[in-house]
Amino acid sequence: MKESCEKQKILDNFENTIASCTRCKLSSTRTKLVFGEGTACAKIMFIGEGPGKMEDLSGRPFVGRAGELLTRIIENGMKLKREEVYIANIVKCRPTVDMLMQKDRPPDKEEVERCNPYLKEQIKIIQPKIIITLGNPSTKFLLKTDTGITKLRGNWGNFQNIPVMPTYHPSFILRNGGEKSPLKRLVWEDIKKVLEKLNKP
Numbered sequence: 001m002k003e004s005c006e007k008q009k010i011l012d013n014f015e016n017t018i019a020s021c022t023r024c025k026l027s028s029t030r031t032k033l034v035f036g037e038g039t040a041c042a043k044i045m046f047i048g049e050g051p052g053k054m055e056d057l058s059g060r061p062f063v064g065r066a067g068e069l070l071t072r073i074i075e076n077g078m079k080l081k082r083e084e085v086y087i088a089n090i091v092k093c094r095p096t097v098d099m100l101m102q103k104d105r106p107p108d109k110e111e112v113e114r115c116n117p118y119l120k121e122q123i124k125i126i127q128p129k130i131i132i133t134l135g136n137p138s139t140k141f142l143l144k145t146d147t148g149i150t151k152l153r154g155n156w157g158n159f160q161n162i163p164v165m166p167t168y169h170p171s172f173i174l175r176n177g178g179e180k181s182p183l184k185r186l187v188w189e190d191i192k193k194v195l196e197k198l199n200k201p
């Protein structure tokens with residue numbers, strides 16, 4: 001159940017206002033717009049790149065295999081409930097190669113351009129204490145950089161005075177060895193830095 005706070009109503013209202021968005025071409029192929037999920041009172045916000053197949057069908061972020069891995073990181077690693085954080089993407093509709101809804105791709109420049117005001121508004125409403133960017137597109141966008149995630153991960157950045165910790169996207173871990181991948185250990189190192197900062201008096 002969602003924790004209740006004033007911000008939740010504002011966020012819910014905002015979700016309703018963009019429910020029929022047609023600001024970019026991804027609206028023509030989506031099944032469901034994936035706004036984001038979690039509590040508006042969250043101290044931690046995860047930001048990925050865009051919905052995949054399962055997310056497009058369900059309307060929920062990070063529910064496929066990558067989502068299961070993210071959930072394990074949150075629940076087993078961080079000892080938080082998934083509903084205690086907020087999870088969103090930089091674009092809200094599924095980007096696919098040639099718009100065929102078969103193979104996922106990162107959002108293109110125009111799609112990010114059109115959709116990013118929604119993410120900015122979510123951040124403005126939620127005001128998380130820490131943002132964790134998952135993978136290149138959200139990291140590059142929030143930190144305004146062309147440097148890749150391999151160099152940036154584990155190093156604090158900043159978005160509108162909110163500390164940002166970039167780390168690998170769970171899909172990237174799954175494509176590179178999965179649960180036993182050394183990349184997972186690196187993600188855990190990044191997450192530990194987040195927990196230390198969050199728990200600092």
Ligand code: SF4
Pocket residue numbers: 018021022023024025026027033091092093111114115
């Ligand atoms: S990706 Fe964003 S801008 Fe494009 S249609 Fe979906 S909600 Fe609108």
